[in-house]
Amino acid sequence: MKWTKSLIQTLRENPGDAEIDSHRLMVRAGLIRKMAGGLYTYLPLGMRTLKKVQQIVREEMDRAGAQEIVMPILQPSELWRETGRWESMGPNMFKVKDRAQHDYALAPTAEEAVTDVMRGIVSSYRQLPMTVYQIQWKFRDEIRPRFGLMRSKEFLMKDAYSFDTSMEAADASYMAMFNAYKRVFERCGLKAVPVEADTGDIGGKFSHEFHVLADAGEDGIASCDGCGYAANLEKAERKALGAGVGAGECAGVEMIPTPGAKTITEVSKFMGVPGSAFIKSLVYLADGKPVMVCVPGDRDVNEVKLKHFLDAKKIELADPATILEYTGANAGSVGPVKPAKEIRILCDQELKGAKGAIVGANKDDHHLKNVDLDRDAKIAADDYADLVIVRDGDICPKCGKPMAIKRGIEVGHVFKLGKKYTDAMKGVFKTNELKEETMVMGCYGIGVSRTMQAVIEQSHDKDGIVWPTSVAPFAVVICLLDPENAEVAAIAEKLEADLEAKGVDVIVDDRVERPGVKFKDADLIGFPVRVVVGAKGLANGGVEVKRRADDKSMTKVVPPEAALETVLAAL
Ligand SMILES: [Zn+2]
CATH class of the missing domain: 3.40.50.800 (Anticodon-binding domain)
Known part of the structure; x- marks a missing residue:
């Protein structure tokens, strides 16, 4: 190929909207060109790399026994309504109408579509297990598209779906994809680490994300060099040291005025005591039921862990009226000692045995000091749990060594879904005793366009991109x-x-x-x-x-x- 015959144009100037190196370099090297916010044209150089990444993905999917199909991008709303996701996907999903006013989605994912395909074909256990995949454009109505191909409205994804006769059988399908993913990223020249992840709204039993470690990554990952434990911050657990809060043995509770001080930072400044001496108390609604959640003053609540601990469908901070009704005070002066109304008090495990701590007094502009949680708040043993977001230096739950927080770019995700979609959509098969049973699913995604950019984010220098040969244009x-x-x-x-x-x-x-x-x-x-x-x-x-x-x-x-x-x- 001769340069003078090809459509290559490099740029000397960085694009104004690019915040990270890989985005700048993709535009400057002439791989992509922006058409509108979150929408890009792949120029010949970019297209060559995109096709190479696709080819690696395709080869590894085929090698793992998955079969390629292509499903429509434009999907009828009826399928999405069967699982309730027509509503629950919310504003992230592009919805369009045809001339007869029928509703369609521009698919952001395809669990419903593939379940529809498979329920129409599979009737017997003899046809299972089966894994199918497609490499198809996906759409997402990003509120703020950014980082080039990382967070765009249109992106190329490989999505695979496995169908099995039982939960145990589904584990083998899951592991086959897990291992295929490791090979895909290795062949793309990427150092991608599998990270334990929460199963989120998509539901299901367990899941891993594959992350490319990079300072520009949007996701936080807790990782332990001691044993290799890695989990995203939604999911990451830690071993609490216990009694890390409070000054220790203390006399009786004492009320002190803290006028105008609302946040822990303000109160700690006002009293001249560090934030770690405080217990932060928040009132949540778990499926509409109020619960007070207490964590060390310098920590943040992990709402995903809270949701799982309470086995709730929905967790949200309580409205001001509810907070006042149950505690007798407004947010900022709330605490676990003598609330106005009976309320369940849930504490982070680090608060176990906390003595001499400072808490909100359930009276506006007042705090209590010398609080001994066991003595003054009477917390039950089963109301302690790991409820905070893990931070740098926290202790690994597996091996006890300190963990570090790293940044990652998610390039792949594997989920064991269970029967969430097949139950809702009657994806059934007949066993060898001719009994009707529901298929067990897994779903597996790789962001193909995002992987291309992640390679650049991980492999560049001040002069430009440093491509691994396997995916170089x-x-x-x-x-x-x-x-x-x-x-x-x-x-x-x-x-x-x-x-x-x-x-x-x-x-x-x-x-x-x-x-x-x-x-x-x-x-x-x-x-x-x-x-x-x-x-x-x-x-x-x-x-x-x-x-x-x-x-x-x-x-x-x-x-x-x-x-x-x-x-x-x-x-
Ligand atoms: Zn460890």
């Missing part, structure tokens, strides 16, 4: 410095043909440009190997071969006839 660039010199051009031409014959993707930069411009573009786009063919170089010993990832000092100068071999070795 071209593996080799030949910078032809004197295109009008017939002898030089012939050498470049021969090397191009030889490389292509070996199945290597190669582009020849045959533009009439200064060498500096060509080198800058080669580094910006990030081709894994750069070959320089020029009259001056040939006079001085040959052609230059350099790997993008290597330092300048590692450049090799070889005679033209050794170029092919040197490039292949460099790849």
Whole structure:
């Protein structure tokens, strides 16, 4: 491929709306171009990489025994209504009408569609297990599209769905996908770590996310170097040390005025005591039922853990009227000692044995000090649980070593769904005793376009992208410095043909440009190997071969006839 014949345009300036390196580089290297917020055109270079990522995904899905299908993007609302998700997906789902006023979704995912397909085909246990997948465009009405392809309105996803006869059998399907995912990301040159995840609104039994660790990642991950435990912050647990709050043995409770101080920070400043001496108390509604939740003053409640502990469908902070009714005070002066009305008090396990702590007094602008939780609040043993968001230095629940919080970009997700969709949509089969049973499902996603960007986020330097060969738009660039010199051009031409014959993707930069411009573009786009063919170089010993990832000092100068071999070795 000749540069002058291809649609490549690099940009010197960073796009104004790009907040992270990979977004800047994708636009500047001419991989994508923005059409509108969250909508991008994939230019030829971007398309080449996208297709390579797709191909790796496809090969690994096929190898794991999954079969490729394609389902409509435009899906009738009836399917979504069968599971209640027409409503519960909320404003994230694009909804459109046809000319007959029928409702459709632009699919953000396809559990309903695939369950519809499978219930129409599967009738017997003999047809199971079965895993199908598609690589299809998905839509999401992002309120604030950002980070390029990371959070866009339209994105390419591989979604796979497994169907099994039992929960046990579904474990094998899950593990097959889990292992396939590890291979996909490895082959894309990505260091992606599997992380325990909450199953969220999609429901189900257990799940892992695959994260690419990067400072620009939107998700927090608690990870332990000691034993390899890793979980996203929604899910992450920690071993509480206990009695970490309060000054210790204390005299009777004492009320102190704290006028105007509402937050822990304000009260702690007012009293001159650190936030960790406080117990933060919040009133939640769990499926409409009020519960007071107490955590150490310098900690935040993890609402996902709270929701699971209470086995509630919905958790929300209580409205001011409810808070006043149950505690006798407004938020900011609420505490676990003598609330106005009987209310369940749930404490983080770190508060166990807390003595000499400071809490809200259930009286506006007042706090209580010298609080001994057991003595003054009478908390039951089963009202202690792990309820806070894990932070740096917290103790690993598995091995007891301190954990670190890292940032990650989620590139894949595997879910054991159970019967959530097949129950709702009557996805049944007959057992060998001709008994009717419900199929057990798993669902498995890879953000294909997002994976492409994650590779860049993990592999770039100040000059541009550093592609792994497996997904580079071209593996080799030949910078032809004197295109009008017939002898030089012939050498470049021969090397191009030889490389292509070996199945290597190669582009020849045959533009009439200064060498500096060509080198800058080669580094910006990030081709894994750069070959320089020029009259001056040939006079001085040959052609230059350099790997993008290597330092300048590692450049090799070889005679033209050794170029092919040197490039292949460099790849
Ligand atoms: Zn550990």
